[in-house]
Amino acid sequence: MPRQTPLNRTRNIGIMAHIDAGKTTTTERILFYTGRTYKIGEVHEGTATMDWMEQEQERGITITSAATTCFWRDVRVNIIDTPGHVDFTAEVERSLRVLDGAVAVFDSVAGVEPQSETVWRQADKYRVPRICFVNKMDRIGADFKRTFEQITTKLGGNPVALQLPIGAEDKFVGVVDLVAMKAIRYKDETMGAEYVVDEIPADMLEEAKAYREQLIEKVSEADDKLLEKYLHGEEISDEEIKAALRKRVNTSVHTRGDKAEAAFVPVICGSAFKNKGVQPLLDAIVDYLPSPVDVPAIxxxxxxxxxxxxxxxxxxxxxxxxxxxxxxxxxxxxxxxxxxxxxxxxxxxxxxxxxxxxxxxxxxxxxxxxxxxxxxxxxxxxxxxxxxxxxxxxxxxxxxxxxxxxxxxxESMDFPEPVISLAIEPKTKVDQEKLGQGLGKLMAEDPTFRVKTDIQTGEVVIAGMGELHLEIIVDRLKREFNVEASVGRPQVAYKETLTRPADGEMKYAKQTGGRGQYGHAKIHLFPGEPGSGYVFENKISGGTIPREFIKPIDEGIKEALTRGVLAGYPVDDVRIELYDGSYHDVDSSEMAFKIAGSMAFQDAAKKAKPVLLEPVMRVEVVVPKDYMGDVMGNLSSRRGQIQSQEDRGGTQIINARVPLSEMFGYATDLRSRTQGRATYSMHFDRYEPAPGHVSDEVVARMQGKA
CATH class of the missing domain: 2.40.30.10 (Translation factors)
Incomplete structure (x- = not known):
């Protein structure tokens, strides 16, 4: 069957945002107006089409990236709805890898929130062109201009306003289209499906003209012909504005480095829940985001x-x-x-x-x-x-x-390492058999979910990106695989690293009457840069170790890295140089050199001053003024470092960096301290050396298990 839709009339887009900014609701409205669904699904009712897993409908959040196809103006739009919760970063990462464009949805009350920054950085990494939809303009405290400014100050974007809101909060009735210089007012009686195109309200005319002037200045700078017209005072048509915008929105996919940041980000606004602004959003997707032929060849x-x-x-x-x-x-x-x-x-x-x-x-x-x-x-x-x-x-x-x-x-995708783990134990023998199957399938689905067996205790340990992530996994085991299991307390995924260079040597020789075992390796060990991982360099010259035994030494060292030096946690960021050794014509084997490599690493590591690394999280707390002192004091008592605080419409925003080990149970504690009036979000920032008393405690606990 021949292709139904020309390639240049295809858009592969993602909808991305912070949790609760209204992504799924926006997607539901898109599907309704493009005729893909007959009844609008509501997130708070648990009927949203894109949130199809039971856990998503119960929690009102999106966990997996659901994919769907719809049509607007004879253009086929493939949409991926991505989760906003930080525990599901992998879902966002893999969605952005395969998209050509994205719609970033912002809550006009909250502005640019932490997960918005994370997702924006992920989109920058894959150079995904995007447009912004400032949502929830009908809510108390809605502020289009503040959100517009934060796209520059917090995200480093280059926003271009294509609309201005007419009214705000309960007086939000429509938008001013700065390209056509017309007002669009939505009819409440038809749920926003119908709208009236009108003249711009007199009290907004001057402001609209000023924003239109800024828009024309920006597009003129992006196009030499338009610049000439602009300088000569000639009229620039709507079509010319759109063409110049489209070209500049898509510069990020053709350029790398600093130039990529100059890409335009068109900004429009509305209220998806109240059905206002959805059709212009669809128009913007078609007009400005690229088709597969507009992006460079893969x-x-x-x-x-x-x-x-x-x-x-x-x-x-x-x-x-x-x-x-x-x-x-x-x-x-x-x-x-x-x-x-x-x-x-x-x-x-x-x-x-x-x-x-x-x-x-x-x-x-x-x-x-x-x-x-x-x-x-x-x-x-x-x-x-x-x-x-x-x-x-x-x-x-x-x-x-x-x-x-x-x-x-x-090119594949990079996924972050898990930061939290917990032991899981099946309740019956039947559950035990089903547990292995279920965990295997869930691991195949989710690259940030890991399963291992604790060597010392024999317990099955599952690891993921956060408490919610693992909660959903346990829930899915019960619902989808009928596995009843008990879970232990969450544990932090610590790492170890080495802080000074050292040399290691191991001569592994064993005689057992017949053919013996012989392997001898000498290594230099160097601490690596944070994030560099494990690097192995073969510096053998003169054939002191034959080529076929180099790989087993490398494998032996890799195995030793997973067992750790201090407390049994994996060692990260280390560079190894294999520089010398010896072999025996008869007794040398791959196994002997694997053992020699492993033991040479252990010899060097003990002298290289190992330290424990702990995951540190970026935490944002939104709290009423009255409770701010108590909340800040509590974060400090959790070894938190306050990075910044700002006032947002009478509410205080506290940004801090806090070790993950100190954040267990924080949700309940914060609720009781603020009578349920404060909220928080956190996501992984980086690994840092743990203080001495924390390290001693962890080491003592792990040695006690052995």
Missing amino acids: VGFDPDKGPDVLVERPASDDAPFSALAFKIMTDPFVGQLTFIRVYSGVMAAGTTVYNSTKQKSERLGRLLQMHANKREEIKEVYAGDIAAAVGLKTVTTGDTICDEKKPVVL
């Missing part, structure tokens, strides 16, 4: 020739097939669903595809077009499509699938 490497041989795949049906798997989901009816973004070429259901990441071929079953958790079977996928594939068994998140004759490995 670049990968040729797996047959190595990572240095780069390969381009243009967004075209005629190019060899290539797609990235960005999400795995277990479906009760069809089994494993693999969500893919097709970058080039065409693929039909039932054909064989090549997983170039794992170098394995497998047969593709059915292809599905997803609408949240409803599905529609399709025969083929084309360049630019987002779809779900059934039957791919070896494919995991971040893998490339492609044409075996023209292989390519596309």
Whole structure:
């Protein structure tokens, strides 16, 4: 079947924001106005289409990125609704990796909030062009201009106002369109589906003219022809403004570094809940965000020739097939669903595809077009499509699938390490069998979720990005896999690092009557830069250790890193130079050198002054003035460092950095201190050396377990 929608009339977009800014509600309104749903789902009623998991509907938050397709002005819009809660960073990361554009939704009362900053940085990393929707203009304390300024001051964006609100709070009735210089007023009686285009109110005319002038100045700077017109006082048409805006919104995808920051970010406003501003938002998506042909060809490497041989795949049906798997989901009816973004070429259901990441071929079953958790079977996928594939068994998140004759490995995704863990114990023997299965499937779906068995205690330990993340996992085990389990208290995922250079040596020699074991390794150990991870360098010269024994030494050191030096936590940020050693013609083996490498590392590590690292969180507390002193004092008592405080409409915003170990139970404590009037959010900032007394306590506890 031929392609239904031209590639230049396709938009792959994400909707991103802080929790509670109104992302899911905005998506629901988009689906309603584009005719995809007949009844608007409300988040607070637990009926929103995009929040389809039971936990999402109960909690009123989005956990997994649901995908859906709709049409506006004959343009196909593929939407991914991403979670705003910091525990689900991986969902945001993988969504942004496969999108061409994004809509950032802000709460006009709260302005730019911490998770908005995190998501914005993630979008910067993938150079995703975006537009901003300042939502909740009908709420008490709504302030469009403050939010507009914060896009520059807090996010480093380059905002361009395309609208001004007419009224605010309960008097918000519509917007002034600064491109067309008209007022748009929404009819309450038709739920905002109908609106009237009118003249700009007299009391707003001067302000609208000033903002329009700023808009024309900005677009003129971006286009030489328009600049000439502007300087000569000639009229610039609406179409010319839109074309210049579109060009400049999309500069970020074509440039790297400082230039990328100059990309325009169009800003519009409305109230999704009150159905005001949704149609202009759809127009802005179509007018300003890129199609797959507007972004540069995706670049990968040729797996047959190595990572240095780069390969381009243009967004075209005629190019060899290539797609990235960005999400795995277990479906009760069809089994494993693999969500893919097709970058080039065409693929039909039932054909064989090549997983170039794992170098394995497998047969593709059915292809599905997803609408949240409803599905529609399709025969083929084309360049630019987002779809779900059934039957791919070896494919995991971040893998490339492609044409075996023209292989390519596309850039994958980076996911943060878990910061919190807890022990989980099945209640019965039947639960024990189901637990392993359930955890395996959940781990395949979520790259930030890890499972391991504690060597000392034999307990199964699950690790993730926060308390809510693990709570949802335990909940899903019960609902989806019928596993009843008891969980322990949350534990902090500490790390260890080394603070000074040291040398290590191990000669592992064993005679057992027959063939012996012999391996001898000498290493230099150096502390690495924070975030550098583990680096191994082979400096052997003159063949003192044969090539086939170098890898086992590296593997032995890697294993030793996971066991830790101080308290059994993994060692991070270390560089190892293997510089000397010896071997025996008969007795040397891979196992002997693996043991020698491991023990040489332990020898060096003990001399390298190991220290314990603890995860430190960025915490934002929104608190009424009356309780501020008490809340700040309590944060300080939790070893918190207050970074800043600001007044936001009579409410105080406290920003602090606090060790994660001190934040357990904080939600209950904050509620009781402020009679439920304060809220907080936190997300991972970085690892830092733990103070001596904390380190001693952790080490003593872990040695007590051994």
